[in-house]
Amino acid sequence: xxxxxxxxxxxxxxxxxxxxxxxxxxxxxxxxxxxxxxxxxxxxxxxxxxxxxxxxxxxxxxxxxxxxxxxxxxxxxxxxxxxxxxxxxxxxxxxxxxxxxxxxxxxxxxxxxxxxxxxxxxxxxxxxxxxxxxxxx
Amino acid sequence: xxxxxxxxxxxxxxxxxxxxxxxxxxxxxxxxxxxxxxxxxxxxxxxxxxxxxxxxxxxxxxxxxxxxxxxxxxxxxxxxxxxxxxxxxxxxxxxxxxxxxxxxxxxxxxxxxxxxxxxxxxxxxxxxxxxxxxxxx
Numbered sequence: 252x253x254x255x256x257x258x259x260x261x262x263x264x265x266x267x268x269x270x271x272x273x274x275x276x277x278x279x280x281x282x283x284x285x286x287x288x289x290x291x292x293x294x295x296x297x298x299x300x301x302x303x304x305x306x307x308x309x310x311x312x313x314x315x316x317x318x319x320x321x322x323x324x325x326x327x328x329x330x331x332x333x334x335x336x337x338x339x340x341x342x343x344x345x346x347x348x349x350x351x352x353x354x355x356x357x358x359x360x361x362x363x364x365x366x367x368x369x370x371x372x373x374x375x376x377x378x379x380x381x382x383x384x385x386x387x388x
Numbered sequence: 389x390x391x392x393x394x395x396x397x398x399x400x401x402x403x404x405x406x407x408x409x410x411x412x413x414x415x416x417x418x419x420x421x422x423x424x425x426x427x428x429x430x431x432x433x434x435x436x437x438x439x440x441x442x443x444x445x446x447x448x449x450x451x452x453x454x455x456x457x458x459x460x461x462x463x464x465x466x467x468x469x470x471x472x473x474x475x476x477x478x479x480x481x482x483x484x485x486x487x488x489x490x491x492x493x494x495x496x497x498x499x500x501x502x503x504x505x506x507x508x509x510x511x512x513x514x515x516x517x518x519x520x521x522x523x524x525x
Contacts (some may be wrong), residue, residue: 256499278410347467363392364396
Protein backbone atom coordinates (compact mmCIF):
# COMPACT_ATOMS: atom_id res chain seq x y z
CA UNK A 252 0.00 0.00 0.00
CA UNK A 253 1.32 3.40 -0.87
CA UNK A 254 1.73 5.74 2.08
CA UNK A 255 2.44 9.19 0.66
CA UNK A 256 3.78 10.63 3.89
CA UNK A 257 6.21 7.83 4.71
CA UNK A 258 7.15 6.49 1.28
CA UNK A 259 8.60 9.80 0.10
CA UNK A 260 11.15 9.62 2.90
CA UNK A 261 14.45 7.85 2.36
CA UNK A 262 14.92 6.21 5.76
CA UNK A 263 18.52 5.46 6.69
CA UNK A 264 19.94 2.04 7.53
CA UNK A 265 18.59 2.43 11.07
CA UNK A 266 15.11 3.35 9.82
CA UNK A 267 15.50 7.01 10.78
CA UNK A 268 15.38 10.40 9.09
CA UNK A 269 17.02 13.61 10.26
CA UNK A 270 14.67 16.43 11.35
CA UNK A 271 15.75 20.06 11.56
CA UNK A 272 13.52 22.09 13.86
CA UNK A 273 13.07 25.83 13.34
CA UNK A 274 11.18 28.38 15.40
CA UNK A 275 8.41 29.51 13.06
CA UNK A 276 8.73 33.18 14.03
CA UNK A 277 12.46 33.78 14.50
CA UNK A 278 13.45 30.99 12.08
CA UNK A 279 16.26 30.11 14.44
CA UNK A 280 17.29 26.46 14.27
CA UNK A 281 16.32 25.05 17.64
CA UNK A 282 17.54 21.48 17.38
CA UNK A 283 18.22 18.52 15.15
CA UNK A 284 16.57 15.25 16.07
CA UNK A 285 15.66 11.93 14.45
CA UNK A 286 12.35 10.37 13.52
CA UNK A 287 11.29 6.82 12.78
CA UNK A 288 8.11 6.11 10.82
CA UNK A 289 5.96 6.10 13.94
CA UNK A 290 7.34 9.45 15.13
CA UNK A 291 6.62 11.04 11.76
CA UNK A 292 3.15 9.53 11.63
CA UNK A 293 2.39 10.75 15.17
CA UNK A 294 3.74 14.21 14.38
CA UNK A 295 1.34 14.59 11.47
CA UNK A 296 -1.56 12.97 13.29
CA UNK A 297 -1.28 15.08 16.44
CA UNK A 298 0.29 18.30 15.15
CA UNK A 299 2.99 18.01 17.83
CA UNK A 300 6.59 17.00 17.19
CA UNK A 301 7.49 13.40 17.99
CA UNK A 302 10.99 11.99 17.65
CA UNK A 303 12.90 8.76 18.05
CA UNK A 304 15.38 8.67 20.91
CA UNK A 305 18.49 6.80 19.82
CA UNK A 306 19.78 6.50 23.39
CA UNK A 307 16.48 5.38 24.88
CA UNK A 308 15.54 3.49 21.72
CA UNK A 309 11.97 4.60 21.72
CA UNK A 310 9.67 7.11 20.11
CA UNK A 311 8.69 10.09 22.28
CA UNK A 312 6.79 13.34 22.13
CA UNK A 313 8.98 16.40 22.56
CA UNK A 314 8.01 18.03 25.87
CA UNK A 315 6.28 14.98 27.30
CA UNK A 316 8.26 15.45 30.55
CA UNK A 317 9.47 19.05 30.37
CA UNK A 318 6.27 20.55 28.98
CA UNK A 319 8.36 22.11 26.20
CA UNK A 320 6.21 20.79 23.39
CA UNK A 321 6.53 21.84 19.76
CA UNK A 322 3.40 22.62 17.79
CA UNK A 323 4.13 21.99 14.13
CA UNK A 324 3.11 24.55 11.51
CA UNK A 325 5.04 23.36 8.52
CA UNK A 326 6.70 20.12 7.49
CA UNK A 327 9.16 20.04 4.60
CA UNK A 328 11.19 17.33 2.89
CA UNK A 329 14.43 17.77 0.97
CA UNK A 330 15.24 16.85 -2.63
CA UNK A 331 16.45 13.34 -1.93
CA UNK A 332 14.10 12.64 0.94
CA UNK A 333 16.60 12.11 3.74
CA UNK A 334 16.00 15.27 5.79
CA UNK A 335 12.94 17.08 7.15
CA UNK A 336 12.42 20.66 8.30
CA UNK A 337 9.75 21.43 10.90
CA UNK A 338 8.56 24.95 11.59
CA UNK A 339 7.29 24.95 15.16
CA UNK A 340 6.00 27.03 17.98
CA UNK A 341 8.26 26.19 20.91
CA UNK A 342 6.33 26.03 24.18
CA UNK A 343 8.22 27.83 26.96
CA UNK A 344 10.78 29.20 24.52
CA UNK A 345 13.19 26.41 25.47
CA UNK A 346 14.06 23.64 23.04
CA UNK A 347 17.26 22.33 24.60
CA UNK A 348 17.44 19.94 27.54
CA UNK A 349 20.23 22.19 28.92
CA UNK A 350 17.70 25.01 29.35
CA UNK A 351 18.92 27.06 26.39
CA UNK A 352 16.43 28.41 23.86
CA UNK A 353 18.25 26.53 21.10
CA UNK A 354 20.56 23.53 21.22
CA UNK A 355 22.90 25.57 19.00
CA UNK A 356 24.10 27.93 21.74
CA UNK A 357 27.79 27.54 20.89
CA UNK A 358 29.47 29.52 18.14
CA UNK A 359 32.98 29.00 16.73
CA UNK A 360 34.87 32.26 17.15
CA UNK A 361 38.56 33.07 17.67
CA UNK A 362 39.47 29.39 17.49
CA UNK A 363 37.11 28.38 20.26
CA UNK A 364 33.52 27.28 20.83
CA UNK A 365 31.83 30.06 22.79
CA UNK A 366 28.43 29.89 24.51
CA UNK A 367 26.42 32.83 23.26
CA UNK A 368 23.07 32.23 24.92
CA UNK A 369 21.89 32.27 28.51
CA UNK A 370 20.40 29.29 30.30
CA UNK A 371 16.74 30.24 30.66
CA UNK A 372 15.93 27.50 33.11
CA UNK A 373 18.30 24.99 34.76
CA UNK A 374 18.04 21.31 33.95
CA UNK A 375 16.99 20.62 37.54
CA UNK A 376 14.11 23.00 37.15
CA UNK A 377 13.07 21.43 33.87
CA UNK A 378 13.32 17.79 34.87
CA UNK A 379 13.30 15.88 38.12
CA UNK A 380 16.75 14.49 38.81
CA UNK A 381 16.05 10.96 37.61
CA UNK A 382 14.67 12.27 34.35
CA UNK A 383 17.63 14.57 33.71
CA UNK A 384 19.13 12.64 30.83
CA UNK A 385 19.68 13.48 27.21
CA UNK A 386 16.27 14.45 25.97
CA UNK A 387 16.44 14.20 22.24
CA UNK A 388 18.87 11.52 21.29
CA UNK B 389 47.01 17.07 20.80
CA UNK B 390 43.80 18.91 21.56
CA UNK B 391 42.07 20.35 18.53
CA UNK B 392 39.35 22.63 19.81
CA UNK B 393 37.45 22.77 16.53
CA UNK B 394 37.33 19.05 15.88
CA UNK B 395 37.36 17.56 19.38
CA UNK B 396 34.15 19.28 20.44
CA UNK B 397 32.32 17.43 17.68
CA UNK B 398 30.84 14.02 18.35
CA UNK B 399 31.55 12.28 15.04
CA UNK B 400 29.23 9.41 14.20
CA UNK B 401 30.27 5.82 13.54
CA UNK B 402 31.14 6.80 9.97
CA UNK B 403 33.26 9.75 11.12
CA UNK B 404 30.68 12.32 10.00
CA UNK B 405 28.63 15.11 11.52
CA UNK B 406 25.36 16.54 10.26
CA UNK B 407 25.47 20.15 8.99
CA UNK B 408 22.34 22.30 8.63
CA UNK B 409 22.84 25.17 6.21
CA UNK B 410 20.84 28.39 6.55
CA UNK B 411 20.75 31.48 4.37
CA UNK B 412 22.18 34.18 6.60
CA UNK B 413 19.67 36.80 5.48
CA UNK B 414 16.38 34.93 5.04
CA UNK B 415 17.32 32.22 7.60
CA UNK B 416 15.72 29.69 5.33
CA UNK B 417 17.18 26.20 5.68
CA UNK B 418 18.87 25.56 2.35
CA UNK B 419 20.15 22.02 2.80
CA UNK B 420 21.43 19.38 5.16
CA UNK B 421 24.78 17.83 4.37
CA UNK B 422 27.52 15.89 6.11
CA UNK B 423 31.09 16.79 7.05
CA UNK B 424 34.12 14.71 7.94
CA UNK B 425 37.02 16.24 9.89
CA UNK B 426 38.74 17.43 6.72
CA UNK B 427 35.59 19.11 5.42
CA UNK B 428 35.11 20.97 8.70
CA UNK B 429 38.76 21.95 8.83
CA UNK B 430 38.65 23.22 5.24
CA UNK B 431 35.41 25.10 5.89
CA UNK B 432 37.00 27.03 8.75
CA UNK B 433 40.32 27.50 6.94
CA UNK B 434 38.81 28.84 3.70
CA UNK B 435 35.56 30.41 4.88
CA UNK B 436 33.68 28.39 2.25
CA UNK B 437 31.49 25.38 3.01
CA UNK B 438 33.05 21.97 2.39
CA UNK B 439 31.19 18.70 2.84
CA UNK B 440 31.73 14.97 2.61
CA UNK B 441 29.89 13.22 -0.19
CA UNK B 442 28.61 9.87 1.04
CA UNK B 443 27.83 8.66 -2.49
CA UNK B 444 31.12 9.79 -3.99
CA UNK B 445 32.99 9.05 -0.77
CA UNK B 446 35.09 12.15 -0.88
CA UNK B 447 35.31 15.61 0.58
CA UNK B 448 34.25 18.44 -1.74
CA UNK B 449 33.70 22.17 -1.77
CA UNK B 450 30.08 23.17 -2.30
CA UNK B 451 29.88 24.89 -5.68
CA UNK B 452 33.14 23.52 -7.02
CA UNK B 453 31.35 22.50 -10.24
CA UNK B 454 28.16 24.57 -10.19
CA UNK B 455 29.70 27.79 -8.93
CA UNK B 456 27.06 27.85 -6.19
CA UNK B 457 29.52 28.28 -3.36
CA UNK B 458 28.54 29.06 0.23
CA UNK B 459 30.47 31.73 2.10
CA UNK B 460 30.24 30.93 5.80
CA UNK B 461 29.40 33.70 8.27
CA UNK B 462 28.60 31.69 11.35
CA UNK B 463 29.30 28.18 12.56
CA UNK B 464 27.38 26.71 15.49
CA UNK B 465 27.47 23.41 17.35
CA UNK B 466 24.65 21.83 19.30
CA UNK B 467 24.52 20.76 22.96
CA UNK B 468 25.79 17.24 22.42
CA UNK B 469 28.09 18.03 19.54
CA UNK B 470 26.52 15.92 16.82
CA UNK B 471 25.06 18.67 14.62
CA UNK B 472 26.33 21.93 13.13
CA UNK B 473 24.51 24.99 11.82
CA UNK B 474 26.15 27.14 9.15
CA UNK B 475 24.88 30.59 8.27
CA UNK B 476 25.94 31.23 4.69
CA UNK B 477 25.69 33.54 1.76
CA UNK B 478 24.51 31.33 -1.09
CA UNK B 479 26.17 32.25 -4.38
CA UNK B 480 23.61 32.36 -7.22
CA UNK B 481 20.73 31.93 -4.79
CA UNK B 482 20.59 28.21 -5.59
CA UNK B 483 21.61 25.62 -3.00
CA UNK B 484 19.94 22.53 -4.46
CA UNK B 485 21.34 20.42 -7.29
CA UNK B 486 17.78 20.37 -8.73
CA UNK B 487 18.00 24.13 -9.31
CA UNK B 488 15.72 25.11 -6.45
CA UNK B 489 16.79 27.83 -4.01
CA UNK B 490 16.50 25.35 -1.14
CA UNK B 491 16.57 21.56 -1.08
CA UNK B 492 13.42 21.78 1.08
CA UNK B 493 11.07 22.75 -1.73
CA UNK B 494 8.41 20.17 -0.82
CA UNK B 495 5.82 20.79 1.85
CA UNK B 496 3.39 18.27 3.34
CA UNK B 497 -0.12 19.61 2.81
CA UNK B 498 -3.51 17.91 2.33
CA UNK B 499 -1.93 14.47 2.67
CA UNK B 500 0.60 15.05 -0.09
CA UNK B 501 4.09 16.39 -0.67
CA UNK B 502 3.72 19.54 -2.77
CA UNK B 503 6.49 21.45 -4.54
CA UNK B 504 6.22 25.06 -3.45
CA UNK B 505 9.23 26.62 -5.14
CA UNK B 506 10.20 27.20 -8.74
CA UNK B 507 13.26 25.74 -10.41
CA UNK B 508 15.51 28.74 -10.88
CA UNK B 509 17.90 26.98 -13.22
CA UNK B 510 17.64 23.48 -14.71
CA UNK B 511 20.11 20.79 -13.73
CA UNK B 512 21.41 20.74 -17.31
CA UNK B 513 22.19 24.41 -17.08
CA UNK B 514 23.93 23.99 -13.75
CA UNK B 515 26.00 20.93 -14.57
CA UNK B 516 27.25 19.26 -17.71
CA UNK B 517 25.39 16.01 -18.25
CA UNK B 518 28.10 13.73 -16.89
CA UNK B 519 28.33 15.77 -13.73
CA UNK B 520 24.58 15.77 -13.16
CA UNK B 521 24.58 13.46 -10.18
CA UNK B 522 23.61 13.94 -6.58
CA UNK B 523 25.66 16.87 -5.43
CA UNK B 524 25.61 16.75 -1.70
CA UNK B 525 25.36 13.19 -0.56
